[in-house]
Amino acid sequence: MRVDKIITRDLTAVTADDTLRDAVRTMASHRIGGLPVVDDDLRVIGFISIKDVIETAYPYSEASSEDLMITARLADFIRGLHKLGGKQVKDCMTTQTVTTHEEEDLEEIASQMISRGLKIMPVVKDDRLIGIVRRRDLAVALIEEGEED
Numbered sequence: 001m002r003v004d005k006i007i008t009r010d011l012t013a014v015t016a017d018d019t020l021r022d023a024v025r026t027m028a029s030h031r032i033g034g035l036p037v038v039d040d041d042l043r044v045i046g047f048i049s050i051k052d053v054i055e056t057a058y059p060y061s062e063a064s065s066e067d068l069m070i071t072a073r074l075a076d077f078i079r080g081l082h083k084l085g086g087k088q089v090k091d092c093m094t095t096q097t098v099t100t101h102e103e104e105d106l107e108e109i110a111s112q113m114i115s116r117g118l119k120i121m122p123v124v125k126d127d128r129l130i131g132i133v134r135r136r137d138l139a140v141a142l143i144e145e146g147e148e149d
Contacts, residue, residue, distance in 0.1 A: 003109060004102040006141045007123050009131040013038045016045065016090035020056075023048055023089050032134070036122040037093050042129045044122045046093040056092035099124045100133060106145075110138055 013036045014023045027035060027050060034049030099122045100109055113121060113135055123131045 001106045001141060001145050002102065003100055003104045003106065003123060003133055006106070006137045007102065007131040007133060008137065011042070011129060011131065013042075013129055014048065014089050015039070016088065016093065018089045020053055020087050020089060020092065024050070024053060032120065034120045036097070036129055036132065037089055038129050043127050044097055044099055044124060044129050046090075046095045047097045047120075047122070048089050048093040049119075052092045052094060056087075097122065101125065102130070106138060106141055109133060110142060113138065 010030070012026060012030050012032070014026060016037055016039075023035060027033060033051070034047055036044050037046035037048055039045050098112060098116060098118065100112075102123060102125060109121065112118070113133075119135045121133045122129055123133055
């Protein structure tokens with residue numbers, strides 16, 4: 001099976017100049033954990049995830065994940081998130097973005113997503129964003145494909 005069978009063709013994306021506040025609101029309203037970052041021609045130039053935003057607000061290098069459970073650290077974390085709203089997407093996006101094409105085999109995409117820890121992968125055609133593949137849709141498709149065999 002190919003990517004074109006499970007692609008989500010919703011072109012929800014952000015630009016590098018959008019605010020983190022707008023990016024997080026867009027992720028929340030679409031119930032998705034990350035978004036492609038595109039230029040004016042819809043070329044994918046990066047990716048931003050909730051994880052990127054959280055790590056920018058409270059870098060794990062400053063504290064272990066267990067520290068987030070301590071009330072004082074949690075207050076610092078919340079203050080850090082409050083301060084980020086006006087920053088731009090380019091301040092915390094990932095620029096080494098992995099993309100795929102409609103013709104790609106789902107098993108190959110599954111391998112890439114698992115090995116790189118990706119939940120969402122932008123799909124491009126002629127270097128322009130045409131949609132995304134989500135890990136959950138990939139899992140459902142592969143399970144259903146196995147049932148047909």
